[in-house]
Amino acid sequence: MPKLLLTSFDETLAEHGHKTLRALRIDTLQVNVGKLCNQTCTHCHVDAGPTRTEIMTRATAEAVLEVVRRYPELRTVDITGGAPEMNPHFEYLVEQSKASGRHVMDRCNLTVFFVRDKQHLPKFLADHQVEVVASLPCYLEDNVDQQRGKGVYGRSIEALQQLNALGYGQEGSGLTLNLVYNPLGPKLPPPQAGLEADYRDELAKRFGIRFNRLYTITNMPINRFLDDLHRSGQYEAYMEKLIMGFNPSSVDGLMCRNLISVNWDGRLSDCDFNQMLDLPVEDAAPQTIHEFDLARLARRRVVTGMHCYGCTAGAGSSCGGAIA
């Protein structure tokens, strides 16, 4: 194994003057409502799919909402999954979070709009002014279908057109539609601004589609993507790319420093990636949504691992795209 792989993330941080990685503040509660999804994408860090049964119950959703109401500092409720809309309590979470005056984000795979009994979703999202963050890893059909499944591109385009028809992506509508790109294989994303311009041109030219921002996100070496790296013998080369690409200017903007992530069963983690690795927040911090204490969580030490290099390589990567 190359020596590079022995350099832990904490050692690299220390070399750049960060003795430990600590939260700065928490303004976002990221809620993962479970692993149920209508797709089984090759790069999925959640290992989500149609047969997964781990989903947030109403009681846990109530505990989440109680925290949202208690802490106005949590300005954003960021709902993810799986396909979060497949959780029967998704709409309740949205309605109640909005009623508490929070900004709500839905990390949407777009094809869920075509699942039985979900056709009302675009209008529901628009009626509640939910920001839609939608996965579309390319503007070309073959690349999307290769990563996300046959026919996904066509349905994604149709879903984006439905959202546009409701006002999403249109200036002045207050309805934000952001797209998410991730590389097809073990590569770093290209520069975000240039790719956003290409997406804008191509989607407008081909389908008349409008959107607000494009977020480039690095594939994390965990779960299904990690299995793929091992199967194809590319794990070490990919890790070397991430480690060599460490960008110190991404550290201040790491998403674990301003959000806290709650699992489908109420456990707390520093981010969705740590959650998927079953890494809870540090022992000294409250461990579940039922013990939530914003002040203590906001000064916690972040639990790190080799996967964290995925967030600091190149331009950096977060749920809001490039960092640096």
Ligand code: SF4
């Ligand atoms: S990447 Fe998203 S849409 Fe694809 S299987 Fe995972 S959760 Fe579902």
Ligand code: SF4
């Ligand atoms: S993987 Fe999570 S804990 Fe690690 S740097 Fe990224 S956001 Fe922070």
